[in-house]
Amino acid sequence: MVFVRRDVRLSALPDGLPDEVAGPVLDAVEALAIGGDGLHAGGGVVAAARLVQGRHLAAGSRYAVELPDGGAAEITVRSWDRARRIRLDGTFAWDGHEVTAALDVGLTARRIRTVRLTGGYRATRGRLRSLRRADWTGEARLGDGTAAPELALRVAHRFGAATARVEPKGARRGEWRARVAAGGRGRGVLRPFAALGLLVARRRIGAGFAEAVDGFADRWNAAVPGLAQRDLDAPVTLRHTVTARAVPREWAGEFVAGLRAAVEGLEFRRGRLVRGGGTTDDVRLDGKHLARGARYRLAAVHRHPAEATVAAWDDDRVRVEFRTDDGATTGAFEVRTAGRPGAVHAEWRGGRPGPWAALDTATGRIDADLDGWWTSGAPIVRTNVHVLGTETLAVACAPAGDGWAVTFTETQEPREWARPLVSVVAALAPAEDAFRDLAEGAAERWNDALARAGDDPRAAAAALVDAVLAGGLLEDLRLARPAGVDDQEVPPGGERP
Numbered sequence: 001m002v003f004v005r006r007d008v009r010l011s012a013l014p015d016g017l018p019d020e021v022a023g024p025v026l027d028a029v030e031a032l033a034i035g036g037d038g039l040h041a042g043g044g045v046v047a048a049a050r051l052v053q054g055r056h057l058a059a060g061s062r063y064a065v066e067l068p069d070g071g072a073a074e075i076t077v078r079s080w081d082r083a084r085r086i087r088l089d090g091t092f093a094w095d096g097h098e099v100t101a102a103l104d105v106g107l108t109a110r111r112i113r114t115v116r117l118t119g120g121y122r123a124t125r126g127r128l129r130s131l132r133r134a135d136w137t138g139e140a141r142l143g144d145g146t147a148a149p150e151l152a153l154r155v156a157h158r159f160g161a162a163t164a165r166v167e168p169k170g171a172r173r174g175e176w177r178a179r180v181a182a183g184g185r186g187r188g189v190l191r192p193f194a195a196l197g198l199l200v201a202r203r204r205i206g207a208g209f210a211e212a213v214d215g216f217a218d219r220w221n222a223a224v225p226g227l228a229q230r231d232l233d234a235p236v237t238l239r240h241t242v243t244a245r246a247v248p249r250e251w252a253g254e255f256v257a258g259l260r261a262a263v264e265g266l267e268f269r270r271g272r273l274v275r276g277g278g279t280t281d282d283v284r285l286d287g288k289h290l291a292r293g294a295r296y297r298l299a300a301v302h303r304h305p306a307e308a309t310v311a312a313w314d315d316d317r318v319r320v321e322f323r324t325d326d327g328a329t330t331g332a333f334e335v336r337t338a339g340r341p342g343a344v345h346a347e348w349r350g351g352r353p354g355p356w357a358a359l360d361t362a363t364g365r366i367d368a369d370l371d372g373w374w375t376s377g378a379p380i381v382r383t384n385v386h387v388l389g390t391e392t393l394a395v396a397c398a399p400a401g402d403g404w405a406v407t408f409t410e411t412q413e414p415r416e417w418a419r420p421l422v423s424v425v426a427a428l429a430p431a432e433d434a435f436r437d438l439a440e441g442a443a444e445r446w447n448d449a450l451a452r453a454g455d456d457p458r459a460a461a462a463a464l465v466d467a468v469l470a471g472g473l474l475e476d477l478r479l480a481r482p483a484g485v486d487d488q489e490v491p492p493g494g495e496r497p
Contacts, residue, residue: 002183002184002185002202002205003181003182003183004181004182004183004205004206004209004210005179005180005181005182006179006180006181006209006210006213006214007169007177007178007179007180008177008178008179008180008213008214008217009175009176009177009178009217009221010148010175010176010177010178010217010220010221010224011174011175011176011220011221011224011225012145012148012171012174012175012176012224013145013224013227014227014228015145016111016145017227017424018112018142019110019111019112020232020420021232021420021421021424022112023110024416024417024418024419024420024421025417025418025421026082026086027417028415028417028418029057030056030057032056034049034050034051034056034063035050035051035056036050036051036052037050038050041358041359041387042358042359042361042387043358044357044358045358046355046356046358046359047355048065048066048067048068048354048355048356049063049064049065049066050063050064050065051063052064054077057077057080058077058080059077059078059079059080060076060077060078061076061077062074062075062076062077063075063076066355067092067094068352068354068356068360069094069095070094070095071092071093071094071095072092072093072094073090073091073092073093074090074091075088075089075090076088076089076090081107082107082110083107083108083109083110084106084107084108085104085105085106085107086103086104086105086107087102087103087104087105088102088103089101089102089103090102090103093124096123096124096125096126097121097122097123097124098121098122098123098124099119099120099121100119100120101117101118101119102117102118102119103115103116103117104116104117112142113141113142113143114139114140114141114142115139115140115142116137116138116139116140117136117137117138117139118135118136118137118138119135119136120133120134120135120136121133121134121135130158131158131159133157133158134155134156134157135155135156136153136154136155136156137152137153137154138151138152138153138154139151139152139153140152143168146171147168147170147171147176148166148168148169148171148176148177148178149166149168150165150166150167150168151164151165151166152164152165152166153165156187157187158187159186159187160184160185160186160187161184161185161187162182162183162184163182163183163184164180164181164182164183165179165180165181165182166178166179166180166181167179167181174225180213182209219428219430220428223427223428224427224428226427227424227427230423230427231423232419232420232423232424233416233419233420233423234419234423235411235412235413236411236412236414236422236423236426236431237409237410237411237412238409238410238412238426238431238432238435239407239408239409239410240407240408240432240435240436240439240440241405241406241407241408241439242405242406242408242439242440242442242443243400243403243404243405243406243443244397244403244404244406244443244446244447245403245404245446245447245450245451246399246402246403246404247450249371249374251457252370252374252457254457254458255457255458255460255461256335256337256342256370256461257458257461258457258458258459258460258461258462259461259464259465260318261458261461261462262458262461262462262464262465262466263290263465264289264290266289266465268285268289271284271285271286272284272285273285273469275469281299282298282299282469283296283297283298283299283469284296284297284299285297290310290313291310291313292310292311292312292313293309293310294309294310295307295308295309295310296308296309296310298469305324305325306322306323306324306325306329307322307323307325308320308321308322309321309322311332312334316336316337317334317335317336317337318334318335318337319332319333319334319335320332320333320334324350326353327353328350328351328352328353328357329348329349329350329351330348330349330350331346331347331348331349331350332346332347332348333345333346334346342369342370342371343367343368343369343370343371344366344367344368344370345365345366345367345368346365346366347363347364347365347366348363348364348365349361349362349363349364350362359387360387361386361387362384362385362386362387363384363385363386364382364383364384364385365382365383366380366381366382366383367380367381368380368381373397377396377397377398378396379394379395379396379409380394380395380396381393381394381395382394387415388414388415388418389412389413389414389415389418389422390412390413391410391411391412391413392410392411392413393408393409393410393411394408394409394410394411395407395408395409396409406439406443408435408438408439408442410435412426
């Protein structure tokens with residue numbers, strides 16, 4: 001058996017913060033419009049989430065949920081009394097796995113005092129099912145907020161058990177003192193082997209534990225003091241400025257002209273795109289190339305086969321509309337230009353078809369005044385609206401020596417019930433670090449792309465058109481991700497989560 005502990009000092013949470021976060025969430029749960037036909041939300045009905053017994057949140061009420069990945073969940077309300085106790089039982093099953101959980105929340109005058117979560121996991125298919133199971137118990141005693149909460153966690157498996165505890169050790173104004181302890185031991189036939197291994201690694205385990213606890217305390221103490229002055233209902237804003245290679249307006253104008261020329265120069269034979277001396281079924285044409293109403297079928301190499309229709313292709317305006325085969329994603333891309341960088345507008349509406357479509361649909365748009373980028377630093381703005389709220393990303397630039405100082409600003413405006421929760425999570429989680437990595441990754445890819453393009457913007461434009469046709473539609477234009485991260489599927493016109 002091994003046992004380690006570490007004493008820490010933590011900044012105290014503002015009084016009443018847990019209830020300020022949990023209250024709006026519980027209010028939203030109580031306000032759900034759910035019945036036997038499903039959950040009424042997002043302008044539609046989600047038939048995959050139904051009330052199958054009793055009244056909403058009454059003792060004994062039962063809910064059945066079909067999970068998007070094919071699993072199923074059943075939730076039973078044992079008690080729902082915001083003044084005293086909330087008790088829920090749940091069973092979650094998917095692809096040979098089953099998880100059970102029981103949540104017990106004790107309240108006094110609508111303030112949370114204790115939270116207890118028990119449950120277990122077991123495999124329902126496959127070999128060695130008796131070994132693929134575990135149980136856990138977690139408990140938090142929040143008290144009156146004058147001292148650190150008392151936390152306890154225990155996880156047990158047939159061959160081992162682990163425990164963790166946080167015990168309050170006094171407090172003074174604005175500060176909690178706590179002892180963090182953890183232990184582990186083997187069970188059954190592995191007990192002597194686990195004991196020997198833990199004994200050998202004891203010093204390394206202790207050092208790693210101390211480093212992890214101290215690191216958490218440092219991050220906590222850096223973030224928590226600011227929560228007292230933070231407006232938890234205000235939008236969450238992240239901002240980071242990077243230095244990027246600049247290009248002159250003339251270069252951009254040549255690139256835009258090159259894009260038009262590359263698209264206009266595409267050759268079709270009997271409705272099929274000519275590539276490599278032959279034709280391909282990957283891109284097919286119905287109508288005259290770039291004539292109004294011309295339809296292009298983009299398939300095979302694309303993750304989401306789609307149809308693009310030309311709404312306009314004039315000297316000063318280009319508009320192309322698209323939709324995927326299943327109709328789940330639609331949108332349009334429009335450029336207004338007179339031989340120079342101009343106004344760019346893109347819009348889309350997408351989601352996954354199925355029983356969760358009413359909650360899984362998002363709309364978005366991108367607006368950019370590319371000419372204003374050079375003259376006034378006008379930002380490029382991308383806006384996403386989904387079931388949890390609105391996200392806006394603005395990218396603006398200013399001269400910085402021989403390059404640009406590009407400022408990325410993301411503003412998250414959650415639904416009213418989620419605002420305190422998102423504000424606290426954004427403060428405690430390393431959101432700023434992740435956003436900084438995204439911004440710096442975008443600048444790195446921009447600089448790399450310009451280095452490859454060299455002094456020939458028209459050739460770079462032609463290469464981009466070829467890459468889109470050969471490798472995918474808009475889902476292969478990665479707008480913001482850290483360099484080196486594996487690509488994920490993205491719907492046309494969308495971006496990584």
